Amino acid sequence: ADWGGHSGSRLGLDIGGTLAKLVFFESEIRPSWCNGRFAQVIKSLGVQTVKSEDDREFRDFVLSRQGSFWGAQDKELSFYDEELEGVFHFLCFQTDKMERFVALLAAQDLHHQIDEIYTTGGGAYKYSRLFSERLGINLKPVDELGVVVKGISWLLRRPISDEVCWLSDEPPKSPNFESECHFLDSANSLFPFILVNIGSGVSIVKVDGTDRFERISGSALGGGTFWGLCNLLCPDCKEFSEASCLAVAGDSSKLNLLVEDIYGGDYELTGGRKLPGTLVASFFAKAGRNGQAHDDAAVLNALITMISQNICQIAFLNSKLHSISRIVFTGNFLRQNQVARQAIATNMRRVSGAGLAGKQLHALFLEHEGYFGALGSFLHNVE
Ligand code: ADP
Structure with missing residues (x-):
């Protein structure tokens, strides 16, 4: 070289x-x-x-x-x-x-x-x-x-540390995202993994080795969708970082239809499992009801969570399909985007732990994501 x-x-x-x-x-x-x-x-x-x-x-x-x-x-x-x-x-x-x-x-x-x-x-x-x-x-x-x-x-072969991390369940208490990260030591043992690159669109790739990879899925509901809808619904918000910061404090429970809105609380499933009442049953389903207006923070929180959760679900299903348990998320949609990362982290644990032989998975994030x-x-x- x-x-x-x-x-x-x-x-x-x-x-x-x-x-x-x-x-x-x-x-x-x-x-x-x-x-x-x-x-x-x-x-x-x-x-x-x-x-x-x-x-x-x-x-x-x-x-x-x-x-x-x-x-x-x-x-x-x-x-x-x-x-x-x-x-x-x-x-x-x-x-x-x-x-x-x-x-x-x-x-x-x-x-x-x-x-x-x-x-x-x-x-x-x-x-x-x-x-x-x-x-x-x-x-x-x-x-x-x-x-x-x-x-x-x-990059994973370089002698640098703190590249790969997963997030704990607790949402960050401070705007400093780093403090909530758990870094992985042996970064170079990542193969095989499912790579989920969230740029304007989403690519999902099965990576077996440096020269062995295959695009297995994708989605046109990606970072570009979020940014376009953000411009449409929150025209006062001019920058991506402003939007992603505003979303952190947003309360989207007045916009999204929750399980508790339908069942009055948690919903008991067969087999002793339950859907928590705070789980979103349908994004934006309560928006504008009775002429109610919503602040930008709430709309942005709902938008980011909706896009992130959908991608997480597709990624998880692909990991099942290909029997690969490491799922790595990259792309600039995640850039300084606490709500997106937390939504992916929480949702990955929920969907992966839900099955009969469910082994909880941690979504992995990379510092140089974009x-x-x-x-x-x-x-x-x-x-
Ligand atoms: P692409 O290669 O398709 O441009 P990126 O990985 O660079 O993909 O991600 C683009 C996405 O990153 C945008 O759709 C948006 O969600 C997000 N993003 C992050 N920072 C910015 C920014 N400053 N301006 C616009 N979008 C941004």
Whole structure:
């Protein structure tokens, strides 16, 4: 692998239907021109006085999460790799801002010495002309699921910890999601697992090994569905992170029809099991009854829970079908989305423990959840 030399690029790109994800490696021992410059620009932005509109845009791009937000560096996800002697950085921005991103690369001279970038996601095709005409860069499309699996397998073999976690039943008491996580020690024993990637749409993949995987199912009710409905029903909510934070405090019991609304309490099933009264029997079934209005927080909570629970159910059934007990959830729908993760975690335990020979399963989450496609593309670029 060429981790720091001058040929090829040390970038990985995943241009999805909603978000574009970018990974770059900053080698300490062999700083390549492009990535050295990339890192240098990013690091200097904090102290540099803004000289031009291009500088200002670039600074906003990498540093800001509010205001003129159109992208962000996920600083908490970057890590130093002792073996490779360098730092991995992770950035994302909205795909529909691609023109601005390309303009910035050109203005900051960050595209020199890059002839081609292995890129995954539909944008590898959609934006190939833009990259070749404006930057002289050839985007080389790579298979989406293949790179996601490659990225996961590779990262789990790195000597970094705290990548794989499951959530306890208690909903987090503080906005700090980390405190409720239980990290797995032996991350590299994950195979075989069912991978559930929740991006704009949902892909469900059976992964037996790094090069052995197969798409077994999916759903068009995914993160894009949530985001579209959110824009429709809660137009005041402009950003995804705002929506996912608001949802945490939302009480959706006035919107959803619960088991207790139908039975007056818990419902006893045969065999000593019961459906708890607080379980949702039908999402949104009470919405607007008697002309009642609902606040955004409640609507967002119901929307996120509905999408998450449905995906969890499909994932669980696929795990049964293929007799695989590890189910790993990734994709940016889960990004800073406590309600989604908790809904998946709780629901997975409930549905898996319910059967006759039910063995309770824990849904597994990965810290670099939305970046595996970009990471896998990056690996293509350096191999
Ligand atoms: P894709 O490759 O299809 O773009 P991602 O894994 O990047 O898929 O996930 C996209 C989903 O992530 C969106 O549909 C939305 O639910 C969620 N999301 C997270 N952050 C944002 C954001 N800043 N803007 C829009 N959607 C976001």
